Amino acid sequence: MALQYRQIDGASLHYLPASDRHPADTYFHFSFANYYNPENINFGVLRVLNDDGVVPHGGFDKHPHRNMEIVSYVVSGKLTHWDSATDVEDTLERGHVQTVSAGAGVWHSELNKHDEACRFLQIWILPPANGLPVRYENHKFDASDRLNKLLHIVGNPASREDAPLHLNQDVNFYVSEMTDLAARVSFSLKAGRQAYINNFEGAVDIDGVATLHERDALEIIGPAELTFSLADKSAHFIIIEMAETREQH
Template sequence: MNKIIHRAADRGFADHGWLKSHHTFSFANYYNPESIHFGALRVLNDDQVKGGMGFGAHPHDNMEIVSIVLDGALAHKDNTGRDKIINKNDVQIMSAGTGIVHSEFNASKTEEVKFLQIWVFPKYRNVQPRYDQQTFDPAQRYNKWQVVVSPEQSGGKLWLNQDAWFSLGNFDAGEKITITPKQQGQGSYLFLISGEAKVGDEILHERDAIGVSEYEQLDIEVNKAAEFLLIDVPMLQ
């Protein structure tokens, strides 16, 4: 089994006043040659944006971008005329493809918004740009995995242009979980949103993460009630 640990305290950090952003992988002014990507997983940013503030219109291309709001609400606008609010328990997918221009602002003038933005390398380049968004019931991830993004264009979840799965889980203390690869050649990246867990022989605390590849199974013991994001991706070179 190949394993990499990313500790919360070791992540890149940018404080722009209106934005506080932790970078698990190299991003913007943060560069760590030991943390460029995990397989097809390229970016995992943990962002906090003050009320009334946000990211002005900016372009993306040939990247699959997933936004998961943890607290508050995020206002999204783009050059197709789309104008949406992403709330807690919502997940948004953008297939940037040949190119998109969008903005993201805190939907509240006073309350902070906290969200994860994740980039995944696409399976096919230069596809038609596409957006989708869905609300997921948190009761459906209580002591089990709730798949919110997959490569499949069916089954009541979002889909993206890559052989990748995103799953959320809220587990009680004392729960024991085993994860296995989704497909041959896949790796699994486990990000602990909150709580504490023993993963294999590692103890993870809030915002710690572990990536494993070339493995058969990984055992998880929840020490303190925990919320996880599990990302399964191809292990690209």
Template sequence: MASTVLHPAATRGHANHGWLNSYHTFSFANYHNPERIHFGALRVLNDDTVAGGMGFGRHPHDNMEIISIPLSGDLEHQDSMGNKAVIRQNDVQVMSAGTGIAHSEKNHNPDQEVKFLQIWVFPNKRNVAPRYDQQTFSPEQRHNQLLQVVSPNPDDAGVWIHQDAWFHLGKFDQGFGTEYQFKQAGNGVYAFVLEGDVTINGQPLHRRDGFGVWDTDRLSIQADSAAELLLMEVPMLT
């Protein structure tokens, strides 16, 4: 029997700083919930909206795999390795903090919001050399299918991270159904509904709901409306 945990959208932590409106699926900053520290190797899932022209000043990270997925607008990135880039909707960015990196992120546009997911994953090896990468994926690539956008393998599809983790994005028509087969025994999958309504393994889910599943090897997914979904398969760390 699969084990599950349900995190309805309305139960997330919330911080509105004016320039930043952030929802936290797991404990982060001033939001602390001992029942919601992490899901396996998935440590942070922040749903952020940044006002025009505003952003996060330069700050450090180490020993964390950080993935950013813009949902709308344009996010400007600069870091201590000399990278300067703008990531947009349909891009996926990864930063392996490793031995240490400093970066800043700001809204590239003064006149519109940027919405993005900030995701942290515990690495499977410490003190690696810091690295940066980003890739663009067309909406057609994930229409009525699960598109792999993150993996542990540099030679595989998508960006790669230092963890036995796989992320997939799907954009489904109403009535579309599919299965997801776990990539590695012992892993769990955390599903996050970006838009619309889906049912996963019999559990109805709605916009911005989160649903973790483990102790199984597959998911059954049904789109109850036009829907967008992010699946994050990660090791179930103790």
């Protein structure tokens, strides 16, 4: 699918309905595994966004990564992580986040060791350089941290004071879970920046220019002032903000 941007008040927007994503046990937002689309490889430094379903007592056993920044956001169920850098197992639940800077090379696993299904977002960010030191961190956010407001979950080295987790790349992650029909969540996208917005539960309206239902996404190039409000009983979405790149996909 070729990109077709439209201009609204100086911002460029590209709406991506869930039906355009590769449907399988995993919803691939970009080319990955058995889904290949040369026109949908990446959006700036965002290389992978997989909406993964993990069956009980299943998952991704030990496997290597190198030269990639990886973020996992648990949507439901429980996900048990292990990595060779720490050699420690840790179990994450809804709204918890882990980051892995794979850099020079690391082995890790992500398993559902429980009786209920697990769903999580697996997100890969291209690093600013190869061979960077390996680093693993996680943060177990409370639901109240993101309820009807925007929560900065992952930052870059320059914004380490604003978010508990950070990557080496110039990228910022925000999430919100909205349940109040009267609530409004605002986000400012500066000139020279771009963002990928994925709504993965419920439905959210963005300034009346796009309504995102479950697994819908929006690519936007700033500048833009965005206001989010409910288009259903609830919504749960993530914003991945980064420097604008001249070549898209």
